[in-house]
Amino acid sequence: MNGLFERLRKYRDDRGMMANLRCIHVASKKHRAWPALNRLGVRIDDDVSAYVAGLFAMHPEEASNGNLGATCKAIEQKRGDRRGDDNRLTPTERRFQHLLTAEKGQELKDRVLRLVVMAKSQGVPIDYVQLERDLRFWSDHTRTRWATAFWAQGTEPPGEEEA
Numbered sequence: 001m002n003g004l005f006e007r008l009r010k011y012r013d014d015r016g017m018m019a020n021l022r023c024i025h026v027a028s029k030k031h032r033a034w035p036a037l038n039r040l041g042v043r044i045d046d047d048v049s050a051y052v053a054g055l056f057a058m059h060p061e062e063a064s065n066g067n068l069g070a071t072c073k074a075i076e077q078k079r080g081d082r083r084g085d086d087n088r089l090t091p092t093e094r095r096f097q098h099l100l101t102a103e104k105g106q107e108l109k110d111r112v113l114r115l116v117v118m119a120k121s122q123g124v125p126i127d128y129v130q131l132e133r134d135l136r137f138w139s140d141h142t143r144t145r146w147a148t149a150f151w152a153q154g155t156e157p158p159g160e161e162e163a
Helices: 002-010 015-025 027-040 047-058 068-079 091-101 106-122 128-136 140-151
Strands: none
Touching (some): 015 027, 068 140
16 A cells, blocks of 8 residues: 555656546546556556545645544644634534544545645645555544544543542
8 A cells, every 4th residue: 555655756746647636536537537546556446545546636745644533633723723612613623523424435535535625725734544544444443543533632541530
């Protein structure tokens, strides 16, 4: 899997290749991404790798660690979303919560795509290696890890006295 990202990094400045890879996200233009995917060694029927390659082409700023929960927390902080005294969710929390409820398939892809666009607009890098792994093995365990990264950042685990 890392080989894909090494090849993507090599083509990062190839505007034509990146434009063609972004076409994977548009049903009527997917065929334009297929030659680019072939050059990257990605099987056309490997939906997850093709999808993540298209995301990389859209926003090639990479992080070396952290899942999409940590990315969303960074987006929230950059946007300056603040929790009020009421129990309302911040706009980023609401989007993130909707992401966590998504079923594997197009619904999940659409919600991840929106968050990648938000990350790009805020200059927040993404760990694409981890994202590919998480999307390939989407489960309650993945959701829990993302939620922990988002909501448990900066919190101390309860001590023995508090437990």
